Amino acid sequence: MENKRIVMASRPAGWVTESNFRIETVPVSAPKDGEVLVKIHWLSLDPYMRGRMNDTKSYAAKQEIDAVMVGGTVGEVVESKHPKFRVGDQVSGMFGWQQYGLSDGTGLNKIDASRAPMSAFLGVLGMPGVTAWVGLLDICQPKEGETVVVSAASGAVGSVVGQIAKLKGARAVGIAGGKAKCDYVVNELGFDACIDYKAGRLNDDLRAAAPKGIDCCFENVGGEILDAVLKQMNAFSRIAVCGLISQYNATEAYGVKTFQSILTNRIKVQGFIVSDRMELWAKALPELIGWVASGKIKYRETVANGLESAPKAFIGLLKGENFGKQLVKLV
Amino acid sequence: MENKRIVMASRPAGWVTESNFRIETVPVSAPKDGEVLVKIHWLSLDPYMRGRMNDTKSYAAKQEIDAVMVGGTVGEVVESKHPKFRVGDQVSGMFGWQQYGLSDGTGLNKIDASRAPMSAFLGVLGMPGVTAWVGLLDICQPKEGETVVVSAASGAVGSVVGQIAKLKGARAVGIAGGKAKCDYVVNELGFDACIDYKAGRLNDDLRAAAPKGIDCCFENVGGEILDAVLKQMNAFSRIAVCGLISQYNATEAYGVKTFQSILTNRIKVQGFIVSDRMELWAKALPELIGWVASGKIKYRETVANGLESAPKAFIGLLKGENFGKQLVKLV
Numbered sequence: 097m098e099n100k101r102i103v104m105a106s107r108p109a110g111w112v113t114e115s116n117f118r119i120e121t122v123p124v125s126a127p128k129d130g131e132v133l134v135k136i137h138w139l140s141l142d143p144y145m146r147g148r149m150n151d152t153k154s155y156a157a158k159q160e161i162d163a164v165m166v167g168g169t170v171g172e173v174v175e176s177k178h179p180k181f182r183v184g185d186q187v188s189g190m191f192g193w194q195q196y197g198l199s200d201g202t203g204l205n206k207i208d209a210s211r212a213p214m215s216a217f218l219g220v221l222g223m224p225g226v227t228a229w230v231g232l233l234d235i236c237q238p239k240e241g242e243t244v245v246v247s248a249a250s251g252a253v254g255s256v257v258g259q260i261a262k263l264k265g266a267r268a269v270g271i272a273g274g275k276a277k278c279d280y281v282v283n284e285l286g287f288d289a290c291i292d293y294k295a296g297r298l299n300d301d302l303r304a305a306a307p308k309g310i311d312c313c314f315e316n317v318g319g320e321i322l323d324a325v326l327k328q329m330n331a332f333s334r335i336a337v338c339g340l341i342s343q344y345n346a347t348e349a350y351g352v353k354t355f356q357s358i359l360t361n362r363i364k365v366q367g368f369i370v371s372d373r374m375e376l377w378a379k380a381l382p383e384l385i386g387w388v389a390s391g392k393i394k395y396r397e398t399v400a401n402g403l404e405s406a407p408k409a410f411i412g413l414l415k416g417e418n419f420g421k422q423l424v425k426l427v
Numbered sequence: 428m429e430n431k432r433i434v435m436a437s438r439p440a441g442w443v444t445e446s447n448f449r450i451e452t453v454p455v456s457a458p459k460d461g462e463v464l465v466k467i468h469w470l471s472l473d474p475y476m477r478g479r480m481n482d483t484k485s486y487a488a489k490q491e492i493d494a495v496m497v498g499g500t501v502g503e504v505v506e507s508k509h510p511k512f513r514v515g516d517q518v519s520g521m522f523g524w525q526q527y528g529l530s531d532g533t534g535l536n537k538i539d540a541s542r543a544p545m546s547a548f549l550g551v552l553g554m555p556g557v558t559a560w561v562g563l564l565d566i567c568q569p570k571e572g573e574t575v576v577v578s579a580a581s582g583a584v585g586s587v588v589g590q591i592a593k594l595k596g597a598r599a600v601g602i603a604g605g606k607a608k609c610d611y612v613v614n615e616l617g618f619d620a621c622i623d624y625k626a627g628r629l630n631d632d633l634r635a636a637a638p639k640g641i642d643c644c645f646e647n648v649g650g651e652i653l654d655a656v657l658k659q660m661n662a663f664s665r666i667a668v669c670g671l672i673s674q675y676n677a678t679e680a681y682g683v684k685t686f687q688s689i690l691t692n693r694i695k696v697q698g699f700i701v702s703d704r705m706e707l708w709a710k711a712l713p714e715l716i717g718w719v720a721s722g723k724i725k726y727r728e729t730v731a732n733g734l735e736s737a738p739k740a741f742i743g744l745l746k747g748e749n750f751g752k753q754l755v756k757l758v
Contacts, residue, residue: 147691318686337690351682355649358698359668360478365696367689 097124100403101164101194107151111345112414116149117165117407124196132178132204134187134197136171139403139424140218141410142252143316144369146344156371165193165406168223170207170214171427181206188217193406195426211389219252219421220395221384227370228256229380231314231336233264234373235366240265242311245302247321249290250277250396252421253338256384257314258287259393266312269305271298271321273416280419285394298324309333318342319350326354329361337367345414396420428455431734432495432525438482442676443745447480448496448738455527463509463535465518465528467502470734470755471549472741473583474647475700477675487702496524496737499554501538501545502758512537519548524737526757542720550583550752551726552715558701559587560711562645562667564595565704566697571596573642576633578652580621581608581727583752584669587715588645589618590724597643600636602629602652604747611750616725629655640664649673650681657685660692668698676745727751 098121105118127133148159148166159166169191173181178201181187189204191197207217219225231253238244244261248254249270258268258281270281270290278290289305291298302310302324309330315322318340329335343350358365387393398418400409406424413422429452436449458464479490479497490497500522504512509532512518520535522528538548550556562584569575575592579585580601589599589612601612601621609621620636622629633641633655640661646653649671660666674681689696718724729749731740737755744753 322686340687340690343687349684349687351684352686353680353682355653355683355686356671356674356680358696359671359700360698362698362700362703363696364698365689365694367691367693367695369690369693372693 097196098122099124099194099196101192102403102406103162103164104149104159106161108149108345110347112146112149112411114407114411119404125198127175127177127198129177130200132173132181132199132201133175134169134171134189134191134199134204135174135427136169136191136195136197137425137427138170138215138218139193139406139426140168140222141406141413141422141424142168142224143339143341143344143414145410146341146414156369166190167192168218169197170217171197186214188222193403193424195403211385215397215421215423216388216395218423219397220256220388220393221381223370224252224421225256225384226377226380227338228253228260228314229384230370230373230376231338231368232257232260232312233380234376235336235368236312236314236334238264238266238312241267243267243269243306243308244312244314245269245271245306245310245325246314246316247271247325248316248339248341248416249281249287250285250419251316252395254314254316255281255285255395255420256393259285259387261312262286262288263387263392267306269302269310271302271317277419280396284396293321299327302328312336314338316341318352323352323354326352326357326363329357329363331361333361333363335363335365337365341414398422400424402426428527429453430455430525430527432523433734433737434493434495435480435490437492439480439676441678443477443480443742445738445742450735456529458506458508458529460508461531463504463512463530463532464506465500465502465520465522465530465535466505466758467500467522467526467528468756468758469501469546469549470524470737470757471499471553472737472744472753472755473499473555474670474672474675474745476741477672477745487700497521498523499549500528501548502528517545519553524734524755526734542716546728546752546754547719547726549754550728551587551719551724552712554701555583555752556587556715557708557711558669559584559591559645560715561701561704561707562669562699563588563591563643564711565707566667566699567643567645567665569595569597569643572598574598574600574637574639575643575645576600576602576637576641576656577645577647578602578656579647579670579672579747580612580618581616581750582647583726585645585647586612586616586726586751587724590616590718592643593617593619594718594723598637600633600641602633602648608750611727615727624652630658633659643667645669647672654683654685657683657688657694660688660694662692664692664694666694666696668696672745729753731755733757
């Protein structure tokens with residue numbers, strides 16, 4: 097039995113290219129006592145992976161050259177010598193960009209695919225969904241009637257942020273790239289407004305969409321979008337800094353010109369990464385499952401087929417070409 | 428009896444000049460029932476006044492043209508028809524840039540000048556001292572052994588920040604302009620290190636002074652200094668944004684290039700202004716009085732003589748020409 101896997105061949109300088117990856121075929125190892133072999137059905141592609149590819153200090157261990165690319169996965173147990181897992185169990189774990197994964201059980205969790213499809217446990221019911229929950233409800237803490245702005249609003253995280261904001265009685269304003277994404281965010285997800293940052297009227301459109309100013313910003317993008325939002329933040333507002341995707345491939349950092357708004361408006365800004373807040377998963381996940389099962393939270397997936405398609409799909413994700421959660425279907 | 432006062436004649440565009448002010452002489456009004464007349468001994472000059480002079484939204488009402496310049500003062504009651512104040516009482520209040528102030532008692536507080544000179548109640552025992560206390564102890568919350576960096580370290584606020592940090596067992600690193608200020612900060616105030624930002628080696632000097640990285644930043648300056656500090660902040664560090672004096676006279680805003688550190692290091696950034704936290708004065712002030720009376724906290728004052736000297740002294744303050752708390756002596 098063979099395992100195809102994708103390793104990082106070289107570190108990118110600026111934009112990632114397909115040449116930064118290499119596909120390999122290796123034999124599948126049989127599990128030893130206490131181990132379990134998982135056949136991976138779905139691979140998650142996420143912006144954080146770009147940070148791991150750099151040779152710089154970040155919030156997690158960097159991706160090593162020639163090692164399998166990091167990544168969240170869901171799949172099915174096909175062989176088990178582990179007392180807690182049985183053949184046929186559906187599980188999530190960080191196996192990375194490959195077809196099979198071997199585990200001693202650490203970080204491997206059974207998922208209950210009876211209430212949502214397996215792939216949802218990589219998106220709305222996985223790291224992105226819990227990230228949205230933590231950043232919005234634990235950091236931003238929007239009150240009823242307040243205005244929440246979220247960038248990358250049609251993405252795996254942003255789409256959940258706005259829908260939770262609505263459930264909590266706040267006004268949800270999205271920022272996304274292009275009319276199709278904005279239409280989806282407003283018409284299907286139920287945001288109050290969405291601004292197409294590609295239309296070139298960011299400041300004016302934001303003022304119109306948030307006439308009472310902005311109380312909470314869930315930041316996924318950074319750069320000019322962050323500057324535009326900072327200009328219209330209210331006194332005592334909150335910013336959860338979840339991602340800065342506009343900067344990940346930049347060779348020169350964007351200079352944030354409206355930092356002074358943090359002082360003038362006594363804004364609280366908090367950078368966060370969901371894995372620091374594992375204690376909140378047990379609270380967030382059941383809520384998210386309930387909202388998804390009852391149709392209160394909707395989601396969309398963009399699916400690339402086959403492991404070989406992962407590098408191209410990942411580059412597309414960084415350019416905003418995906419629509420909702422970007423997945424790779426392996427089975 | 429005459430009252431000399433300084434009004435704002437015009438709003439500055441960029442750097443403040445003396446032509447933005449005008450001196451006037453008007454009669455002193457006698458207090459009516461419920462009012463008290465104060466002869467002002469000392470006027471406080473503070474960076475926040477620059478923000479008030481702009482025609483833009485800020486954390487406080489803007490300074491109106493032709494109105495007496497805003498400012499904290501201490502003085503002595505010379506006439507009273509107010510039941511709570513007697514002739515001879517020493518008081519602090521926001522009378523602004525003038526020789527006499529009339530008050531109905533709102534915002535007027537008696538000071539106990541038996542434990543420190545009257546002028547100290549405009550500095551280490553007034554708004555700047557309490558600002559240091561709130562930003563450091565309520566927002567940054569340094570733990571023993573952590574490293575605290577404070578910019579404008581020889582100033583009225585920064586000098587207190589570093590000394591409290593030392594009292595709490597933290598490493599105190601100052602940033603100041605020039606060797607004389609740095610020598611004072613280390614040799615007289617007891618900071619562990621001080622970096623002269625004018626020496627042109629900010630990044631290297633900061634790395635040497637904070638070898639374990641920075642856990643708390645008390646920001647008074649902004650611009651390049653903030654960028655240098657952000658680069659060396661530790662995971663889960665805290666920044667209290669108290670002031671951005673480098674930006675107050677800038678006609679083009681500096682772009683903060685290291686904003687991404689807030690995400691990577693999950694930094695909490697909090698803009699604050701001490702008047703939002705009036706409930707903490709009652710806790711902060713007795714502690715500060717105790718530390719000053721016992722010699723644990725030292726301070727220095729730069730005194731300009733006579734009301735006419737206020738505009739020039741204020742411009743000098745914005746340029747960093749003062750050394751410690753900038754005051755104007757009126758009596």
